[in-house]
Every structure is written in structure tokens, then in C-alpha cells.
Amino acid sequence: MSEADITAPHITDDPQTAFKYDLFATDGAARRGRISTAHGPVDTPAFMPVGTAGTVKGMLPENVADTGAQIVLGNTYHLMLRPGADRVERLGGLRRMMDWKGPVLTDSGGFQVMSLAALRRMSEDGVTFQSHLDGSRHHLSPESSIGIQHALGSTITMALDECTAHPAPWATAADSMRLSMRWALRSKDAFQVRPGHALFGIVQGSVYDDLRRESAEALTAIGFDGYAIGGLAVGEGQEEMFRVLDATVGFLPADRPRYLMGVGTPADLVGAVGRGVDMFDCVMPTRSGRTGQAFTRHGKINIRNARHQDDPRPLDAACGCPACTRFSRAYLHHLNRCGEILGAILMTWHNIRYYQDIMAEMRASIEQGRFGDATAMMADGWLRGDIDRL
Known part of the structure; x- marks a missing residue:
């Protein structure tokens, strides 16, 4: 050509x-x-x-x-x-x-x-x-x-x-x-x-x-x-x-x-x-995604941790990204442990989507006069962490 x-x-x-x-x-x-x-x-x-x-x-x-x-x-x-x-x-x-x-x-x-x-x-x-x-x-x-x-x-x-x-x-x-x-x-x-x-x-x-x-x-x-x-x-x-x-x-x-x-x-x-x-x-959401770190409504998750290897749940059930709607934590754990490129792609995609979701929620809450309540709920979710274990 x-x-x-x-x-x-x-x-x-x-x-x-x-x-x-x-x-x-x-x-x-x-x-x-x-x-x-x-x-x-x-x-x-x-x-x-x-x-x-x-x-x-x-x-x-x-x-x-x-x-x-x-x-x-x-x-x-x-x-x-x-x-x-x-x-x-x-x-x-x-x-x-x-x-x-x-x-x-x-x-x-x-x-x-x-x-x-x-x-x-x-x-x-x-x-x-x-x-x-x-x-x-x-x-x-x-x-x-x-x-x-x-x-x-x-x-x-x-x-x-x-x-x-x-x-x-x-x-x-x-x-x-x-x-x-x-x-x-x-x-x-x-x-x-x-x-x-x-x-x-x-x-x-x-x-x-x-x-x-x-x-x-x-x-x-x-x-x-x-x-x-x-x-x-x-x-x-x-x-x-x-x-x-x-x-x-x-x-x-x-x-x-x-x-x-x-x-x-x-x-x-x-x-x-x-x-x-x-x-x-x-660079945090993209760099973290490439190293197996996910930002979620339940705080930060290291998908490489062994506790995720048999976990059928999504990273974040409320997220609409492909990593969360199509794949399990167990699969993402496997991809990242193997160094597969798809693992880095999916985790990056999720992190960028989550950051955009945060911004969208803040925009909506400012319009509706509930910014303090909305951000307090976010902070409470991060503080509680990913407490639901199988």
C-alpha cells in the first residue's frame, strides 16, 4: 500500500x-x-x-x-x-x-x-x-x-x-x-x-x-x-x-x-x-489497571490476590464496563496472573469507566443539590471496603 x-x-x-x-x-x-x-x-x-x-x-x-x-x-x-x-x-x-x-x-x-x-x-x-x-x-x-x-x-x-x-x-x-x-x-x-x-x-x-x-x-x-x-x-x-x-x-x-x-x-x-x-x-486509573489494581465503589481491589481466584462475582456489580458485565473476578485474576494483555485492557477499561461514573454522579448531585450526601455515600463505600466474601 x-x-x-x-x-x-x-x-x-x-x-x-x-x-x-x-x-x-x-x-x-x-x-x-x-x-x-x-x-x-x-x-x-x-x-x-x-x-x-x-x-x-x-x-x-x-x-x-x-x-x-x-x-x-x-x-x-x-x-x-x-x-x-x-x-x-x-x-x-x-x-x-x-x-x-x-x-x-x-x-x-x-x-x-x-x-x-x-x-x-x-x-x-x-x-x-x-x-x-x-x-x-x-x-x-x-x-x-x-x-x-x-x-x-x-x-x-x-x-x-x-x-x-x-x-x-x-x-x-x-x-x-x-x-x-x-x-x-x-x-x-x-x-x-x-x-x-x-x-x-x-x-x-x-x-x-x-x-x-x-x-x-x-x-x-x-x-x-x-x-x-x-x-x-x-x-x-x-x-x-x-x-x-x-x-x-x-x-x-x-x-x-x-x-x-x-x-x-x-x-x-x-x-x-x-x-x-x-x-x-x-495516569492513576490507567497505570493501576495495567498492574491489576481496580478502583471500585467498594474501594481499591488488587485482582492478583489469591482470594479472587475462585470468585465468580464481577469487580463491581454496579459498573457497566465489559470487565464487570462479561467477566468474573476469577477470570480477571487468571488473566493478570498469566500476564495476558486482555487482563490489562479490561482493568484499564474498568478504571476509566469508574472515574467517569464518579464525575457523572458528581455532576448530577450538584444539579440536584445533594453533592454532600452523594459524596458521603461514595466515601462510606470506599471505607467499608470489599467486605462481601464468599
């Missing part, structure tokens, strides 16, 4: 759709809304499955959509290294290449670069780093990060930031945050405005309330389509993360989406929604 014989799937954009956030209901600080984009709507609160290298591992795009997901996340750092942003652009953009019909948010690469502490050099201009793949040297500036995300065809682009390591002294966190704010302004200047597309700024400041407020106010003064909260879930613990959210969210515009990056467990999601956050992403 020649290149001329290969046709990319047709994905329709709507350039007439303006990017906007509509708030439909609140229950306390929890918000039920909808983000409109050129590539389709996103009902919030929303969880974005992570498609690091242009795929949600183990899942076809239509299967991801079947879980209820409306938006996925792509990783700028990994895609710029392989297959390369120019190649993705020539193939019609990330959405076309991976045949994902909905919106895509791409991170800026800042978090991955932070994790390469021994392989990077920071400067006012940006960061120079060595590829973890082959040691080749690359430079990422605010302008180049925005340009790469543009080439990828991102629906939502993230400003380049430095994700401050934890723990960090106040002075170190302040310098890091203020560098990110200068980069945010450069990112805004480099962004090519298009109908239905958006640029989000990222609040930094480690665990220091005054720095978080300074960062939020600086970003608001620049003006972004949405505001992310970065630099959390990096070792500070859930209680401290919630405290920082309490000190931060109130300084973000109420008419823009709020996105907590890299979070988290089901309990993290519930707590953050209750504090006014709208969007989330995390």
Missing part, C-alpha cells in the same frame, strides 16, 4: 464555536458546568484520561469515548521527542492521527522536564534538557512549547511553567513561581488565537498561601481562557493539597474553568470538586 492509498479519518471541526465556560449549577463550592470548544463540549466536573504518546494505553479511542470521557490529554514532552511535532502536524494533528473525535488538552512539558533534574539546565529563556530516549539535547522555551502544541493541534494549550519540586523553601518557591509567571506572559504572547481553542495559565507557589495568591493574581492580570493549579500531588499529601486549594481557588475567576493537574485518587477528585475545581487528569 502506498502513502497515497492511506487516508486519515475525517474529523470535523466547528470554527464557529467559541471557547467558553457556562456554569449551570452550584452546591456549596462545587460547580456543574460545560466547556464549549471547536472540537466538542466537555461537561464538568470532568476527568481526562491520559494519552501520553497519542494513545490511552490499551484502549481504542471509541472505547475511551464509551466510558463517558469527552476529552483526553496528550503529552508535549513525549510527543515532541517521538514521533515529533512536525510529523504529527503533517499527519493532520494529534486528534486526526489518533482518531479521537473530541477535544485534546496538551500539557506544556514543564512537569516532565522537572522530573529530569539531572538532565536539564534552567535559564530565563527556557530549559535545555537531554532526551531520556537517546540523550539528544533539546531546548524548550515558552514560545517553542506553544508552537509545538499548535503543531499538535491542541484544543487546549497549556502555558509553559516550572513545576516546583516539593519540598522547597519559600525563597526557592517564590523564584520558581515568578519565573513561571514571566513565562506565562510570553506564552500568552506566542499563542495564536483561534475560535474554539484556548490557552490556560498555571498557578504555582508550592504550599505557600501568599505565593499561590500572588501567582493567581498575576495570571488573572495577564488573562487566560482557563486556569490550572499545578505543583500539587507531588508528595505533599492530601490534607496539605486540600489546604492549598482552599487558599487558591477563591482567587481564580469564577467564569473560567479551573483545572487541577495530575490528580488523583477518587477521594482526591471528590475533595477537589467540593473546593470548586472543574477538570482533572491523572
